[in-house]
Amino acid sequence: MTERSTAQRRAAKGATMADVARLAGVALKTVSRVVNDEPNVRDEVRARVHAAIAEAGYRPNAAARALVTSRTRTLGVVTMSTTFRGPSAILAGVEAAARDAGYGIALTRTPTGSPEAIAAAMDALVDRGVDGIVILEPAQSTATIGHETPGTPVVVFEDRPGDSADWIRVGADDVGACREAVAHLLALGHGTVHHVAGPAGWRTSDARAEGWRTALEAAGRAVPAPVTGDWSAASGFEAGMALAARPDLTAVLCANDDMAIGLIHALEGRGLTVPGDVSVVGMDGSEVSAYLHTPLTTLAQDFEAIAREGVARLLDAVEGREPESRRVSVPVRLVVRASTDAPRIVAGEPA
Numbered sequence: 001m002t003e004r005s006t007a008q009r010r011a012a013k014g015a016t017m018a019d020v021a022r023l024a025g026v027a028l029k030t031v032s033r034v035v036n037d038e039p040n041v042r043d044e045v046r047a048r049v050h051a052a053i054a055e056a057g058y059r060p061n062a063a064a065r066a067l068v069t070s071r072t073r074t075l076g077v078v079t080m081s082t083t084f085r086g087p088s089a090i091l092a093g094v095e096a097a098a099r100d101a102g103y104g105i106a107l108t109r110t111p112t113g114s115p116e117a118i119a120a121a122m123d124a125l126v127d128r129g130v131d132g133i134v135i136l137e138p139a140q141s142t143a144t145i146g147h148e149t150p151g152t153p154v155v156v157f158e159d160r161p162g163d164s165a166d167w168i169r170v171g172a173d174d175v176g177a178c179r180e181a182v183a184h185l186l187a188l189g190h191g192t193v194h195h196v197a198g199p200a201g202w203r204t205s206d207a208r209a210e211g212w213r214t215a216l217e218a219a220g221r222a223v224p225a226p227v228t229g230d231w232s233a234a235s236g237f238e239a240g241m242a243l244a245a246r247p248d249l250t251a252v253l254c255a256n257d258d259m260a261i262g263l264i265h266a267l268e269g270r271g272l273t274v275p276g277d278v279s280v281v282g283m284d285g286s287e288v289s290a291y292l293h294t295p296l297t298t299l300a301q302d303f304e305a306i307a308r309e310g311v312a313r314l315l316d317a318v319e320g321r322e323p324e325s326r327r328v329s330v331p332v333r334l335v336v337r338a339s340t341d342a343p344r345i346v347a348g349e350p351a
Contacts, residue, residue: 015057133154134155154166168326233265299332302330
């Protein structure tokens, strides 16, 4: 009986690494190096071992591999229960990027976004032996977590002031994006731009409001008092009802698309047209924004790119390589649609 047929027969009851070595005609150590994705293996040999693994039906034992490499090939993710598009989209991107790299995900949801809850979740993941930690926890994101996990790299998708300088930070350029949106509206001839902000306690809300405010200040324009929402369309509707009576209202930048949709509904209910009376810009680039009765101008984020940038740099740290950068800002794209136009009349001027 040949070596090949012996290995194939053993595969039926669970092939071993030794079976793969015999089938590929290499040393057992070489198979171990290929399985653990170690360097110093010729491409031709690596391909032969992978072919033998497939033919033998060999499946590496994760626990045994962890003993050899001190890695479980698992990333821990700390998140809250949320249906908000941004965090949900990034979570999907993290799962896909990890899977493509051969890593699994251990997910821990926190009941609140408090620093204490996040720290406890991080400790629980370290106890489970994860190789790295992804913090995808938007609530209370202006608060410092102030927690260390020595030997376990961490990536966050919001820049929390005061947290460890060793953490990898990846996120959208919210400040620059909102500056671009304001510049777009001012270039159309609007005298100023009102703002529907996200909820207090979110770093995302602060960054978007900062971009809006500093753009107006740099242009020497009045900075109206912002209205605060909670990311929902309902809060955008309430903001629209409050803003509709303002005499200088010709343009509004909303901190996300859902609030922009609610705001447009309120303005139209008060007899105003978009963009005839008021131009509106949203943010996030939600799929529905292109299919409204007046397609929404929006600041579109590439959530998949954000997730993949974060996972790539986290895996660099996990696998002993210094990440190319520990702070990455992913550009946001202004998508101009029908909801923005030149003002019918400039605020403060007679018709």
